[in-house]
Amino acid sequence: MRYAMAVDTKKCVGCGDCVVACQTENNVPHGYCRDWIVENVAGTYPKLEIELRSERCNHCENAPCVRCCPTGASHIVDGGIVLVTHDECIGCGACIESCPYDARYPHPEGYVDKCTFCVHRVTDGENPACVDVCPTHCLHFGDLDDPNSDVSKILKNRKWKVLAPEAGTKPQLYFLT
Amino acid sequence: MKTRRDFIKISAAGVGAAAIGLHALSWDSVTAQFVADGDTSPVSDEELTNYPTFCEVCFWKCAGFTYVDKKGNIRKIIGNKDDPHSNGRFCPRGTGGVGMYWDEDRLQTPLIRETKADGTQYFRKASWDEALNLVAEKMNKLRLEHGPECLALFSHGTGGKHFSHLVKAYGSPNITAPSFAQxxxxxxxxxxxxxxxxxxxxxxxxxxxxxxxxxxxxxxxxxxxxxxxxxxxxxxxxxxxxxxxxxxxxxxxxxxxxxxxxxxxxxxxxxxxxxxxxxxxxxxxxxxxxxxxxxxxxxxxxxxxxxxxxxxxxxxxxxxxxxxxxxxxxxxxxxxxxxxxxxxxxxxxxxxxxxxxxxxxxxxxxxxxxxxxxxxEKVHLPKYPAPPYPKPKRSWRDAYPPGKYKLVTEVLSTGICDASIPNADLDCHLRGWIVYGTNLMASLPDQKKTLEAISHLDFLVVIDTMPMDIVQLADVVLPECTYLERYDPIRTSPHREPYIALRMPAAEPKHETKPGWWIAKELAKRLGLGDYFNYENYEDVLDWQLKKVGSSLEEMKRIGVKKFNREFDDLYFLQNLEDFEFNTxxxxxxxxxxELEMEGYDPMPKYTHHEEPADGYYRLNYGRAPMHTFSRTSNNHNLWDLMKENSVWINPKVAKLWDIENGQYIWLKNQDGIVTDFPVKARVTERIRWDSVYLVHGFGHTDKKLTRAYGHGASDSKLVSKIHMDPIMGGTGMRGNFVTFLKEKPGKEVNA
Structure with a gap:
């Protein structure tokens, strides 16, 4: 089993609903976020393009944050989800520095926090909160080992890219272009 | 006669808890939500109870469920999959509606304007009885001395229906919403x-x-x-x-x-x-x-x-x-x-x-x-039994010469302002306003005229959940609870198939706030109009109505949204060139x-040249951001996190000319010399033409009581001082205003 997410940049309008839904689902404190929106504008008026992306932890197969964690708090569970055990985290911040996607933040309670792919929902067979809330249906989630999963099908049919491939992290967040 | 009704900075005496300071990322002040007791983990849905609602953060009114934990805390709001407005997916504002409930800046108690011996004004905390008695006293006096037609209601949103019912029962036809003329x-x-x-x-x-x-x-x-x-x-x-x-x-x-x-x-x-x-x-x-x-x-x-x-x-x-x-x-x-x-x-x-x-x-x-x-098609719910409304003898239209805005089909909000300013031709100008759920300082253009109209009023009552800018001008403030804490009329908006949706409370009203239906009913009682509100609880009304269409409150509490069959199979009624007579x-x-020809307007549209910006000025365009609704959400913590202020979009060529850098804070001044209250961040972007600038609407709040929103960004409404009236229906054209840039903080005299 290999969980992954695909983000359709052709449909994302950058509304930030994924951010709020994550905040209320996961009790993320105000002023912090586990996912966020990136807007890239290219060209000059009137020859312009915008790419809008909803970003979060890439749940890398080769995760530098897990490798550098001195206590083993950062770890990978079934399905490839990268998690942080709050009680084992000493808040040293090495993982934050090592992440090429800037996906982690220091939680005010003293540990490092980030996207969990809503593991509490996913293990119940549900989608992450951000996927289920997105009004444009631009987020696709599922098991890459299952060829019939939403995410497998869309990655088969569409062009996609990953971010910072040069980092060699084997990220599991795909952007449909 | 009155220089009263200065903008009150509500921080004055007697308003209860001190305002919490603005600490964007400080843990102490931002944890009002659920984490105050150290609870920082997600809760699985099995541990939560949900209650149907439909959203009131904007007019789309998506139906969903409010999730409440065992401690009675509202945790999240999720769309109802059976609802055609949302299809189970709320937008960021609907999802962030929890922030309205938790907002520590909410209005908490009724407030009454008082004047000290030295002339300074402040809001005094009052009991509901005292506040309602005062409003009823003012309304009774108005009815007796000038006639009920001298009262006007501005409303926006579902709860407004309670007050339009009250105002119609009172005898005034002057019920308006900015959604028509603006x-x-x-x-x-x-x-x-x-x-x-x-x-x-x-x-x-x-x-x-x-x-x-x-x-x-x-x-x-x-x-x-x-x-x-x-x-x-x-x-x-x-x-x-x-x-x-x-x-x-x-x-x-x-x-x-x-x-x-x-x-x-x-x-x-x-x-x-x-x-x-x-x-x-x-x-x-x-x-x-x-x-x-x-x-x-x-x-x-x-x-x-x-x-x-x-x-x-x-x-x-x-x-x-x-x-x-x-x-x-x-x-x-x-x-x-x-x-x-x-x-x-x-x-x-x-x-x-x-x-x-x-x-x-x-x-x-x-x-x-x-x-x-x-x-x-929509479901037609029968009206709950009430006596017929009295017939008004006058209306706001008497303020205009006959023949103006002939095709107007709703009451003009700006018309209410005009009809509230005394003039020789008016036998009676409007003297009392009730404002429900709309921040007139942001929703109406030409603030100067709105303020002038308000200065002539005998009384202004504002019903809201938040200390919006208009609240500062009120004589009496009645704090409503949020939509998550109350019953409201059934949603019956038209769709491909007819649907109804229920809003019910998921929690007790916070502080001393009350639902709109209760406030209207209590006022009616004091005005001798109790017959129009012939029920104990609003649940009685809902159950009565729902049973008439084959449902019940009990059923709707379970499902939230109910679909009905279309009466006619004519969704695409001209698909195959069916015979049809249009209502023209x-x-x-x-x-x-x-019709236009008969009323003296062009029967076919013509292009007319509109005024263009003078040298050094740019057309002010404005619009929306997906995470905010007008000015009403700017203090909502969840949504404020996504967007704290607006920025003025400037084309790079223009920015270069003015030597303005991306991210630099500047002031905007319009063609009438009006300057923004606060500096606004320049967003230098290719996304905007060189002849115009762009602001997201709804920022630049002037009330310090909105601890997050206060002072952030620029109010486009303030800069829209010139209105191009639509001669056909009285719409207020607002995009004929032009602004220039000030790189230094302007002196006081500029703002006068």
């Missing part, structure tokens, strides 16, 4: 003149099934009209062509096959040129036009010389692009939708521009057709409007 009025009047029916809300636009969607300044995706976004996304999947006309590279423009970066204020020229191409290249739907329309010959003659080349000189749009887009629309016909937009009060000839949109749709045969405009003078779709 928003969709021209569109409704234009479509009614053309098709005998209006566009309604939610719009009857079949975006889901369209093959070609044309947006004229309509920024779907930035305006987060949920159902429309979802359908646009579906249309993108289906390979629909999107054509966006906008001087700004909007989000929708970035999803479009064609973006027409039009010169502002020239849309009618483009629409006329499109008509020209569609008619003279023989691209129109001949059978449809022949069967249903009136005045084709006149229209053909009218647009004869309005070629794409003619329009090029006006709009700056390449004639080939005008032709190509017209052909693309025609190729998709009748599954083509030239979207009528929603906020359409721009330049004062907005009814005529909306008419042009209606006409292009008619030529392409899209009205009543799949992929164009469908025929919605000729019984036809009027390309040539006999």
């Amino acid at each position: 928003c969709r009025g021209p569109r409704e009047v234009a479509f009614t003149a053309t098709y005998g029916e209006d566009v309604m809300s939610p719009e009857r636009t079949d975006i889901r099934d369209t093959k070609c969607l044309v947006l004229i300044g309509s920024h779907i995706g930035e305006n987060m009209h949920n159902g429309q976004i979802q359908e646009m996304s579906e249309a993108i999947d289906q390979g629909a062509t999107i054509i966006t006309v906008d001087p700004r590279f909007s989000t929708a423009a970035s999803k479009s096959k064609y973006w027409l970066p039009i010169k502002p204020a020239t849309d009618i020229a483009l629409l006329l040129a499109w008509m020209h191409v569609i008619i003279y290249e023989d691209l129109y739907d001949k059978a449809y036009v022949e069967k249903y329309t009136f005045g084709f010959k006149e229209l053909k003659e009218h647009v004869k010389n309005m070629t794409p080349e003619w329009a090029y000189g006006i709009t700056t749009i390449d004639p080939n692009v005008i032709r190509k887009t017209a052909r693309e629309m025609a190729a998709a016909s009748p599954a083509v939708l030239v979207h009528p937009g929603r906020h359409v009060t721009w330049y004062g000839d907005d009814t005529q521009r909306s008419r042009a949109i209606a006409i292009v749709n008619a030529l392409l045969g899209s009205w009543g057709r799949r992929g164009g405009f469908y025929n919605p 003078n000729t019984g036809k779709i009027e390309l040539y409007s006999t």
Whole structure:
């Protein structure tokens, strides 16, 4: 089993609903976020393009944050989800520095926090909160080992890219272009 | 006579708990939500109880469920999958609606304006009894001395219905909402003149099934009209062509096959040129036009010389692009939708521009057709028994000479302002206002006039959940609980199939706030109008109504949303050229409007040149951001996290000229010398034309009691001091204002 997410940049309008839904689902404190929106504008008026992306932890197969964690708090569970055990985290911040996607933040309670792919929902067979809330249906989630999963099908049919491939992290967040 | 009613900075005595300071990322102050007791983990849905509601953060009113944990804390709001407004997916504002409930700046108790011996004014905390008695006393006095018609109600949102019922029972016809004269009025009047029916809300636009969607300044995706976004996304999947006309590279423009970066204020020229191409290249739907329309010959003659080349000189749009887009629309016909937009009060000839949109749709045969405009249905709930309303003897219209704004179909909010300012021709001006759920300082243009009208009032009562700018001007403030804590009337908005939705409380009202129905009922009791509110609890009304249509409150509490069968199988009622008589003078779709002609207006739209910015000035355009609703959400912590302030969009060429850097804070000054209250961040971006600037509406709050929103960004409303009135229906055109940049903080005299 290999969980992954695909983000359709052709449909994302950058509304930030994924951010709020994550905040209320996961009790993320105000002023912090586990996912966020990136807007890239290219060209000059009137020859312009915008790419809008909803970003979060890439749940890398080769995760530098897990490798550098001195206590083993950062770890990978079934399905490839990268998690942080709050009680084992000493808040040293090495993982934050090592992440090429800037996906982690220091939680005010003293540990490092980030996207969990809503593991509490996913293990119940549900989608992450951000996927289920997105009004444009631009987020696709599922098991890459299952060829019939939403995410497998869309990655088969569409062009996609990953971010910072040069980092060699084997990220599991795909952007449909 | 009165210099009273200064803006009160509510921090004065007796308002209860001290305001919490502004600490964006400080853990201490921001944990009001659930984490105060160290609870920082997600809770699985099994541990939560949910209650049906429909959203009140905007007018789309998506239905969903409020989730409450075992401690009674509201944790999240999730869409109801059976609801066609949301399809189970709320937008960021709906999802962030929890922030309205938790907002520590909420109004907490009734407040009464008092004046100290030295003349300074402040709000005194009052009991409900005292506040309601005072309002009733003022209303009784007004009724006795001047007649009930001297009262006006401004309202916005579902809860307004309780107060319009109260005001009608009291005997006044002056009930208004900014949604007509400041928003969709021209569109409704234009479509009614053309098709005998209006566009309604939610719009009857079949975006889901369209093959070609044309947006004229309509920024779907930035305006987060949920159902429309979802359908646009579906249309993108289906390979629909999107054509966006906008001087700004909007989000929708970035999803479009064609973006027409039009010169502002020239849309009618483009629409006329499109008509020209569609008619003279023989691209129109001949059978449809022949069967249903009136005045084709006149229209053909009218647009004869309005070629794409003619329009090029006006709009700056390449004639080939005008032709190509017209052909693309025609190729998709009748599954083509030239979207009528929603906020359409721009330049004062907005009814005529909306008419042009209606006409292009008619030529392409899209009205009543799949992929164009469908025929919605709604459930008609019987009215809860109440005595008939008294017949008012006068109305706000008496403030205007006969013959002005002849086609107005709703009460003009700006008309209420005019009718509240005494003048020799008025035998009685309006003397009391009740303002429910709308921040008039941001929702009405020309703040000076609004303030003048308010200064003449005997009393101003504001009912709101938050200390909005208008609250500072009130004599009495009645704090309502949020939509998550109350019952409200059933949602019956029209859709492809008729649906109803229930809103019920998920928690007890916080502080001393009360639901709108209770406030209206208590006022009625004190005004001798108790018969109009003949129930103990609003649940009684809902259950009575629901049982009349074969449901019950008990059932609706379980399911939240209920679908009914259509009465008629005519969703696409003109799909196969069915016989149909339109509700117009000729019984036809009027390309040539006999109604407009009869009232002395142009029967067919004409292009008029609008004023252009002077040297060093730029047209002020404004719009929406997906995470905020007008000015009402700017203090909501969840949404404030996403967008804390607006910025002024400036083209890089212009910024270079002014030596303004991206991120630099500047002030804006308009053509009348009005300067923004606060500095606003420059966003130097290619996404905006060089002749205009852009602000997201709803920022620059002046009330310090809004601890997060206060002082952030610029108020576009303040800069809209010049209004271009639509002579047909009294819409307030707001896009004829121009601004220049101030790089230094201006002196006090500038702001005077």
